[in-house]
Amino acid sequence: KQEVTQIPAALSVPEGENLVLNCSFTDSAIYNLQWFRQDPGKGLTSLLLIQSSQREQTSGRLNASLDKSSGRSTLYIAASQPGDSATYLCAVLGTNAGKSTFGDGTTLTVKP
Amino acid sequence: NAGVTQTPKFQVLKTGQSMTLQCAQDMNHNSMYWYRQDPGMGLRLIYYSASEGTTDKGEVPNGYNVSRLNKREFSLRLESAAPSQTSVYFCATRRGAGNQPQHFGDGTRLSIL
Numbered sequence: 001k002q003e004v005t006q007i008p009a010a011l012s013v014p015e016g017e018n019l020v021l022n023c024s025f026t027d028s029a030i031y032n033l034q035w036f037r038q039d040p041g042k043g044l045t046s047l048l049l050i051q052s053s054q055r056e057q058t059s060g061r062l063n064a065s066l067d068k069s070s071g072r073s074t075l076y077i078a079a080s081q082p083g084d085s086a087t088y089l090c091a092v093l094g095t096n097a098g099k100s101t102f103g104d105g106t107t108l109t110v111k112p
Numbered sequence: 113n114a115g116v117t118q119t120p121k122f123q124v125l126k127t128g129q130s131m132t133l134q135c136a137q138d139m140n141h142n143s144m145y146w147y148r149q150d151p152g153m154g155l156r157l158i159y160y161s162a163s164e165g166t167t168d169k170g171e172v173p174n175g176y177n178v179s180r181l182n183k184r185e186f187s188l189r190l191e192s193a194a195p196s197q198t199s200v201y202f203c204a205t206r207r208g209a210g211n212q213p214q215h216f217g218d219g220t221r222l223s224i225l
Contacts, residue, residue, distance in 0.1 A: 034213055043116075043202060043216040051211050089155070091214070099145075099170060100214060102155040 002027045002094050006103035013080055014111050021075040021106045023090035028068045031093040035064050035075050038087045038105065047088075048075070080110045115139040118203050118217035125193045125224045133188040133220050135203030141215070142208035144186035146170075146178060148199040149219075155202070161186055163208070193224045 003026045013019050023033070032051050036044040048057045048064040050073065056065040063076040077084060089105040119134045135144065145160040147170075157170030161180040175197060177189045190197060203217045 032211055036216075043218040044204075044214075046213045046215065049211075049213045091155075099157055099160060102147075104152070104154040 002092060002101040004090060004092055004101050004103040006088075006090060006106050008106060009104065010107045010109075012109040012111065015080060015082060017080050017110075018076070018078050019080055019108070021077070021088050021108070023073040023075070023103055025071045025073075025092045025101070027092075027094060028071055029095045030068065031095055033064075033066055033073050034091045034093070034100070035062075035073075036089045036091065038089060044089065077108075080108075082110050082112050084108060085110050116203055116205055116215055116217035118201075118220050120220060121218065122221045123223070125190075125222070127194060127224060129193050130189065130191050131193065132190075133201055133203075133222075135186045135188070135217060136184050137203075137205045137215075138184065139205055139207075139215065140183070141205040142183070143206040144180065145204040145206070145214070146176075146186070146188045147202045147204065148172065148197075149202060150199050158188065158201075195224050198222060198224045 005024045030052050034049045035047040038044050050057045050066040061078040066073045087105040087107045091100040091102045093100045116137045142163045146158040147155045149155050156172050159178040161167045164183045167178050179187045201220045204214045206212050206214050
């Protein structure tokens with residue numbers, strides 16, 4: 001059974017810092033890994049999708065990497081802003097079923 | 113979120129009551145999913161529908177039923193609500209292929225007294 005872990009559970013940084021969020025998974029047989037952002041009381045907004053054959057994806061100040069062999073992905077946020085404050089979740093889509101497994105998320109607070 | 117609409121947004125029920133959560137999408141996606149999100153438990157899959165006319169159980173299906181009414185709509189029914197079903201319920205869609213992203217609705221916040 002796939003297990004997805006996100007560490008740390010919470011992170012607080014001053015504005016302007018570069019930061020890295022971590023996601024690890026136990027089964028490397030995956031189609032893709034997706035990073036989401038969730039604001040309080042809202043649904044999940046897709047940030048980046050990395051296919052199993054890819055090493056990284058970039059969108060603006062966000063860069064996500066994938067190392068399938070080690071079961072790890074990172075989300076790099078450059079020059080963090082207070083508006084980046086949210087919970088960030090990763091989800092892994094396994095090849096043996098059309099279902100995604102989610103981590104519990106990292107709650108990020110960026111202080112002005 | 114654009115494209116996936118969930119109704120209602122909030123609901124309070126008494127134990128034993130029944131209700132149906134509605135999800136509709138205008139993205140022409142084949143696959144649709146129902147999740148629940150609980151503190152400390154993350155997002156857990158209740159049921160999913162890989163295509164119109166098919167449904168499958170997810171991780172926590174007990175106490176729920178689903179209907180894929182057509183390609184656009186996927187409903188979740190609680191036949192006899194229990195306090196343990198107090199949660200935030202999310203509907204999600206995917207175009208169909210494994211290399212496509214999931215898209216989520218804004219959720220239904222359900223409290224069962």
